[in-house]
Amino acid sequence: MSLPDGTPAPRAFLFADPAAHSLSPQMHRAAFAHAALPGTYEARRVPPADLAAAVAGLRVPGVLGANLSLPHKEATLPLLDSLSGAAQAVGAVNTIVHRGGQLHGDNTDSPGLRDALSDAGYSWEQGAEVIVLGAGGAARAAVHALISGEQNVTVVNRTLERAQAIAADWQVPDADFQVAALPAHAAPWESAALVVNASSAGLNDPDQTPLDAAFLARVPAGALVYDMVYKPAETRLMREARAAGLNAENGLGMLAHQARLAFRAWTGADVPVEVFLDALNARPAREG
Known part of the structure; x- marks a missing residue:
């Protein structure tokens, strides 16, 4: 698909602070190429003080929208015209869609995690016990994803x-799920089918872990430990989980799935998740 001469390509952005480390540009550029659509994607460092101005700048013609990462997912809520049900429930936005001067906020982290867990072989048996580590925006998205699967x-x-x-x-x-909060020593490790790390522990530090290995030893063999951290690709939590006889995956699958959903919201093009994963696997060595 080509544009008339002189017409700028549609634009999308990532707003984060910091932003230089992001893997999102290479994923979305690969998606534009796969879909044969004109478009650019740029990661921009946006300090919190500049967030309102940056979001307002998305209302101009030719802008598709933006992704949001730390520390902007919650602060952006009052700057938007409408929110999806997922964004309202989670209380955070990671995708802004621009339509005719109006900005719609969505949260593709929640369905992205669900899709990534399915890819990792999680069975989604109704009433299964899941332990989520962390209590920030990522944990809220994880809980939303999990209770939507009962x-x-x-x-x-x-x-x-x-x-x-x-x-x-x-x-x-009368819900088909329960959500509880417990200290680590009282959590139901012996019946857990899944442990999700939704904390930042381990991010850029392969020796940091959110959980003492003694708790992993109580989890049934064959259960899944899903670390939403994707850099480094192999965290201490993952290594210790495998040593305890558990399956372990990092957060690259979730990153790819949430990007796919955002791209579809902006363009209407349903690009296979493999395109996003291939772009991640081809990332330069400096990205870790």
Whole structure:
């Protein structure tokens, strides 16, 4: 597809602080090429003080929208015209879609995690026990994804009050799921089918872990440990999980799936997730 002479290509962005480390540009550039669509994608460092101006700049013609990463996923909410059900439930936005001067906020992290877990072989048996580590925006997206699949979730966080705040938001009478908050020593490790690290522990530090290996030893053999961290590709949590006889995956699959959903929202093109994964696997060595 070509544009008339002099017409600039549609643009999309990532707003983050920092932003230089992002793998999103190479994924979306590969998607534009696969779909034979004109378009550019740029990662921009946007300090919190500049966020409102950057979001307002998305309203001009020719802009498709933007992805949001730390620390902007929650702060952007009041700057938008509408929100998807997922964005409202999670309380965070990672994708802004521009349509005719209006900005719509969505959260593709939640369905992206669901798709990534399915790819990793998770069976989604109703009522399965899942433990989520962390209590920030990523943990909220993880809990939303899991309860949409009717999983019982226990949130574990160093500060128990923050985990309790997440659990309190999903106390639904007669629901087909339960969300609880417990200290690590009281969590149901012996019955866990899945452990999700939604904390930043291990990010850029392969020797850091969010969890003592003694807890992993209590998890049934063959269960899945999904670390939403994707850099480094092999975290200490993953290594110790495998040593305990568990399956382990990093967050690259979630990164690719959430990008695919954002690209589809911007362009209408349903590009296979393999295009995004191939772009990640071809990343320069400096990206780690």
